[in-house]
Amino acid sequence: MKKIRRLIVSFGSVVLLMATFTVRSDSSLERGDQLKAVYLFNFTKYIRWPDSSFESKSEKISICVDAPAVFREFLGEIINNKRVGKAQQLLEVVSLDVAVDCELIYLVKRDNKLPITLNNSVIVTDSGDNYFPENEIKFYILDKKLRFEIDLDKFKKKNITVSSELLKLAKIK
């Protein structure tokens, strides 16, 4: 009986301890879009652009986003002053409308007319219809979980390197 009482007390303590985890993210962005923003940031860690993409090592890696402002703001908070790669380059989020040069482009609209050249850009498109066939990465849903598909040939054509760690988790087209 003593043993059971001890167990109940221990379990109660653990439940109280766990109940302190109630702080929620106050972002109004839907969970799926939050996830995509985190994925975009993670992509920059595993992709290496050719040196010719950058005028200097200190140049930033630009993630150009064709998505509502709330998405850009959320992604901005994710990448906040973070550096990636061997050269420890800073990341920045730019609206595609005003972008000049982009390393990563995220497209969600169907009528995208890209205002920039695509030579060194990795294009990521949202899940759904394959409306932008030039994409290198495409999000899709598997069992309610977000996944991504990589077109390796397109990466090779642009001389952009993808880490084997990223390929391991991707569906290869």
Next chain:
Amino acid sequence: MKSFKYIASFLFCSQCFAQSTPSELAEMSFDELFFIDSSPSASTSPWTLGYAYKFAEYKGYLDGDSSLSNDEVLWEPGNEPRTSDNFPVVPTVITQEVHTVSLAYDISPQWQVSLLVPYIRQETDHISIVGNYETFVIETDGLGDITTQATYRWNTGSSETWAIGFGLRLPTGSIDEEGDTPRAPGDQELPYAMQLGSGSYDFPLDVRYKLSGKHQITLGASANIRTGTNDRGYRLGNNYKLTSQYSTAVSQKVDVFGGLSLVYSDSIHGQDDALLIDSPFPYPASITNPDLYGGKKVNLNIGLLWEATSDFYLKLDINKPVYQYLNGPQPKENWTGAFSLTKKL
């Protein structure tokens, strides 16, 4: 105290997606992100409450893979000699019902800890050669062994998931259950099969591989490793299991599945001397002999999983042994059925 500090720091690793700030989300790896439900209506709570009901029936006897009738196992004085394979008391039908309440907490997308509390009810019908006990029923019920466990999941591809689970099963179930048997007047200690717990600290372990997609394949290996000797002088046998399962969606909300499992169980080590009678053949029933437990089984199972809402699941599972090789004479498993409800809080 040291272990409490460790557990507390482990729990405060606030990597759960729903509760994290953008800067914490930035620290999440693909491995963690891969486990997060991306549907807008999915619950963001790290808590999951579950209830499971399991029914098992044992009927008839096997010695190895040879069937024996109840009459063959029952010793009939005058007609046949007493041997180690016949008994004055024979359980004819054993039914077991287990109600389990579980509470799980996602520490991170990859780590989950859970607590399982079972309530067990067992009933055994007997026949015997003892006067006034020609037929009798014994029942036991109460709390079973509580299990705490941790599960870690990781990905090896866009659709391949692995999970490893390890736990501790506490000896909270009684091993002192008594009932009125023909062994003596009044209540006596009941056989191993009628007890509610193992009386020992047990360590459940399992490894699972899942290939997701339209056609889902799950492969698993699990074991229940028991340690020490309980207060009554015995230790139940270890269990080992290999499972394979195929499932596919038949509608947007319903998956059907079927599978095959191989189970091996050890016999009991040591014995409870209170179950013996003073005779050249000290075991009054097969279930009082520790050597007549365990064996090998091949089970076939079918079932369905219904996603009632994005955070409420119902599962039905029917399991039927298609081959059994038991250390016998031993009551054979007839079938088991399980029903479970899972709700994200």
